[in-house]
Amino acid sequence: MLSLLLPAMLAVQAMALMEVHVPEQPVVALHGRDATLNCSFSLATPFNLSDLTIFWQLTDTKRSVHGYREGHDQLADQAESFANRTSLFPAQLGLGNTSLLLRRVVVADEGSYTCFVRVQDYGSAALLLQVAAPYSKPIVTLEPESNLRPGDEVALTCVAYGGYPQADVVWQDGGGRNLTDNITNSVVANEEGLFTMTSVLTVVLEPNSTYSCRLINPLLGEESYASVTITGQNIAFPPVALWVTVGLAVCLLVLLIALAAVCRRKIKESCEEARREAEEAKELEEEESKTAMTLLKS
Structure with a gap:
């Protein structure tokens, strides 16, 4: 009707x-x-x-x-x-x-x-x-995760789930510098139409660096945040530094061996000198004994 x-x-x-x-x-x-x-x-x-x-x-x-x-x-x-x-x-x-x-x-x-x-x-x-729909808290991962050297190009991936509509993504370094020009974003919808948001940042690695990913839902005005810090302990020595370290270790080992040889020689010389002094003292004692016996007989 x-x-x-x-x-x-x-x-x-x-x-x-x-x-x-x-x-x-x-x-x-x-x-x-x-x-x-x-x-x-x-x-x-x-x-x-x-x-x-x-x-x-x-x-x-x-x-x-x-x-x-x-x-x-x-x-x-x-x-x-x-x-x-x-x-x-x-x-x-x-x-x-x-x-x-x-x-x-x-x-x-x-x-x-x-x-x-x-x-x-x-x-x-x-x-x-x-x-x-609000997004989950982002997760930031690093690729590759090991054998990193300063100057290597690495990919940082930021992933958040279950949100809608597509979020705005802002990447920054530890100094607050905007890195958004170097990112690639993608969205995949699930059966409910909610999005999985993935953002990939490509950077040249520096030691002791912090990178942050911030997702902003344009309708809710909500922000979710995650960051990763890459310390010097996670970065392998470059080849030049490695050879310098090996060279210093070899030099130190040679110095230790030489010092041990010198010490051994000094100890040996000291022992021989002590033995000679003991023999000379014994001979002197025997001569004094003979002299005393001769005086008694006369």
């Missing part, structure tokens, strides 16, 4: 005296939550609900979202994707509130909705519904 009534409503819409009001700004709804699409009208004279007709439809595709006529919901023509997810506010209808409650919002619900109202006159207005 509503499908027959709607063309007639549109045909006389130019003659309408009734003003229908909807938000000028887009309605932002969180994925999985309920959203209210506000719509209202005003009449100078009282009216009966039996005279009120309300019709919500998608502006672009003309698919029926919700219908109301003669005091009851009319859902025979309702699009299947909205089944059991829509309702009006019955207690508010007499006050001119024809808002629509849309439950469990999904990404596919995003778009323009038109609210048609008829009492004695006709009126309509359209509003925009936008869907948003």
Whole structure:
């Protein structure tokens, strides 16, 4: 019935005296939550609900979202994707509130909705519904993870899940310098239409460097942040430094061997000198004994 009534409503819409009001700004709804699409009208004279007709439809595709006529919901023509997810506010209808409650919002619900109202006159207005979902905390990984040297080109990957719409990504170094010109972004949607956001930053590696990835949801204004610090301990010595280190180690080893040889020679000489002194003392003692015996005999 509503499908027959709607063309007639549109045909006389130019003659309408009734003003229908909807938000000028887009309605932002969180994925999985309920959203209210506000719509209202005003009449100078009282009216009966039996005279009120309300019709919500998608502006672009003309698919029926919700219908109301003669005091009851009319859902025979309702699009299947909205089944059991829509309702009006019955207690508010007499006050001119024809808002629509849309439950469990999904990404596919995003778009323009038109609210048609008829009492004695006709009126309509359209509003925009936008869907948003916060991203998970980003994870930053480094490729390659080992055998890194200063001057190597490395790829830093920042990944966040379950968000919508596509996020803005900002990369910075430890000094706050914007590195966004060196990134490549990609998005992949899951079965719910939510995005996995991947951003890859390519940089020339410097020791003790910090790189941060910040995702900004343009609809929610929320930011999520992650960073990685590459310390000198994670970076292998370059070839020149390696050979210098090996050379110093060899020199030190040679010095230790030479010092050990000198010490050994000195110890040996000291031992021989002590032995000679002991033999000389023994010989002197024997001579003194012989001299004393000779004096006694004489």
